[in-house]
């Protein structure tokens with residue numbers, strides 16, 4: 001049965017991007033450090049065509065599992081705007097991507113299997129289209145914080161996967177700002193530490 005899951009990198013103090021973020025500074029100041037571990041993994045390097053090599057241990061196995069399960073992605077417009085100017089021509093999703101936005105825009109097809117569809121009629125519509133596109137596979141809510149917050153508050157997220165980087169941002173974009181903690185409950189279903197990151201998995205249910 002297809003699941004809806006969030007999968008993000010975060011700092012110990014709850015930030016998913018640094019200050020001064022935007023298309024000219026993707027992930028903000030020091031934000032790329034959140035994903036430092038990820039860029040070392042063979043599966044992630046292959047998805048971005050960064051060349052041969054990379055780590056093949058437990059962190060890589062987790063990345064492989066995540067890539068394998070995704071049948072469609074949902075993104076917010078601000079995440080998309082950063083990626084539009086920084087992802088390679090073969091955008092790393094390799095499946096349909098639904099971008100929540102107020103901007104009307106025709107689909108944008110990239111080589112390698114990624115097509116961006118721009119959705120103007122809300123969360124449920126984006127999720128319905130993503131579910132249909134994903135088939136048996138899972139739908140990933142990829143970010144940013146605003147979109148994740150909306151899906152959590154709507155009770156539509158079934159799993160929350162967070163990779164915690166061993167760093168404190170101090171000032172940045174906090175994942176849980178605006179989240180209504182009364183709307184859902186978390187149950188820890190996995191915790192895997194490595195020297196460079198801690199992988200946490202929670203089942204999410206409506207309260």
Ligand SMILES: NC(=O)c1ccc[n+]([C@@H]2O[C@H](COP(=O)([O-])OP(=O)(O)OC[C@H]3O[C@@H](n4cnc5c(N)ncnc54)[C@H](OP(=O)(O)O)[C@@H]3O)[C@@H](O)[C@H]2O)c1
Nearest residue numbers: 008009016017076077078079100101102143144145146147
């Ligand atoms: N650490 C990580 O793993 C990770 C992952 C993903 C993203 N990020 C970071 O997160 C940051 C972006 O997050 P964010 O919270 O600022 O923004 P976001 O969630 O990416 O996008 C928010 C925007 O999406 C559009 N939108 C959202 N909900 C909508 C709805 N229901 N209907 C229509 N449009 C809707 C609106 O844009 P318009 O009104 O302009 O159309 C809104 O301003 C970036 O810096 C990115 O690098 C980090």
